[in-house]
Amino acid sequence: MTTITKLESKVKELSKLLEALKELNAAIDLQDIFQGILNQMVMIAEAKEATLWVLEKEKNRIVAKASCGVSAESLPLPTLTVGEGIIGNVINTGKTDVVENAEQGMGEYKAMLTVPLKAKGQTLGAIQLVNKKDRSAFDDRDVKLAVTLAEQSGLALHNSQMYDELYKMFLSMIRMLAEALDARDPLTKGHSERVARYAWLIGKRMKLDPQVCFELYQAAILHDIGKIGIEDRILRKTTGLTDSEYELMKKHTEIGARILSAIKPNRFFQKSIDTALLHHERMDGSGYPNKLKGEEIPLFARIVGVADAFDAMTTVRTYSEGMSVQEAAAELIRCKGSLFDSEIVDTFIEILDDCSYDLQAFPTEDAV
Structure with a gap:
C-alpha cells in the first residue's frame, strides 16, 4: 500500500468519526x-x-x-x-x-x-x-x-x-495528503497550503462564519488532489505542456472529485468535491470542465479559483520566472468580472494592500 493510499484510507476513517461527532455536537450547544x-x-x-x-x-x-x-x-x-x-x-x-x-x-x-x-x-x-x-x-x-x-x-x-482533537487530527491528515501530492511536483511545493491560506483569509475578510471558513480551508487544501491521477511525465514536465498534454492535465478536476466522492458520507465533503471539480470554472463560462457561468459556480470554487490563479502566477518554474506580487494582482484586477468574481478579487487585493504586497508579511494565523 502506497503512502498516499494509506493517507486516503486514514482520512476516510477520520471523516466517519467526525461526521458522527458533528451531528452530536450540532444538537448540543x-x-x-x-x-x-x-x-x-x-x-x-x-x-x-x-x-x-x-x-x-x-x-x-x-x-x-x-x-x-x-x-x-x-x-x-x-x-x-x-x-x-x-x-x-x-x-x-x-x-x-x-x-x-x-x-x-x-x-x-x-x-x-x-x-x-x-x-x-x-x-x-x-x-x-x-x-x-x-x-x-x-x-x-x-x-x-x-x-x-x-x-x-x-x-x-x-x-x-474530543471533537476538537479529532478535527485537528483530521486537518493534519488532510495536510499530509496535500503535502504528499505536492512532493510529486517539486516545482509547486507548498502550493496547496498557500492556496488554502489565501482562500481562508479571503473567507475571513468576507465575514464568513468560522465553521464555513474551516470548510473553505479544507476544500482549498484538497483542490488539486486529482493530480494524484496525472502521469509524472505530464505533472513533472519542466517545459510548457502541449495541447494534448494540457487536455490530460485538465482531467485532474474530475479525478479529484471522484477521489473525494469515495469518502463517505459524501455530504461531509460535498463542498470539497465541488471545489476540486469546479475551481477552474470562470465567470464568463470559458473555464472547465462544465463551462459554468457567474454564480452557477459555487462560492468556494470562485474563492479558490482566485487564490489558485494568484499562486500559479507568482510561482517560479523552470519555464517561467513567475510574476511579481504586484503583476499578479494587476492581472487579477484586469480579469475580474470576466474570469474571476469581482468581489472576491477586490477582497484579496485588500488583503494584499494590508501587507504592502509583501508575501513575507502576509497574515500567518492558523485556520484552525
Missing part, C-alpha cells in the same frame, strides 16, 4: 449547556453567583467560560494559572472544596463551594458557587447537587474536546 447548568445550580442552591472554569492544558491556564450572577469579564482573575487558588487546587486534586466563611473584607464573609468537572477519569475544569442568598453555609445537599450537575458539564465538555 456547549455554551447553552454550561449556562443552563449554572442557572440550575444558582436557583436550587440559592447561591448568588456561579462560575464555570475550564482547564486549557496546552496553554497551561484555567479560563472562566460561563457565569451566573457575575460576568466572566468582571471577575478579578478571569484567567488563572494551573494550580492557582481554590479553583486551581480543586482541578489539581479532583476533590470538592467547601469554604464556610472566608473573610471578604469590611466585616463580610464569603461562602464558597467548588466542585471538579470530571469525565473519563480526568479533571477538565471546575464549577464554583459563591454566597448563599440567605447568608448560610453550603450544606451536604448543595454539595450533592453541585457534584451531580458538574458530571453533566464534564461529559459535555469531554465530548466537545
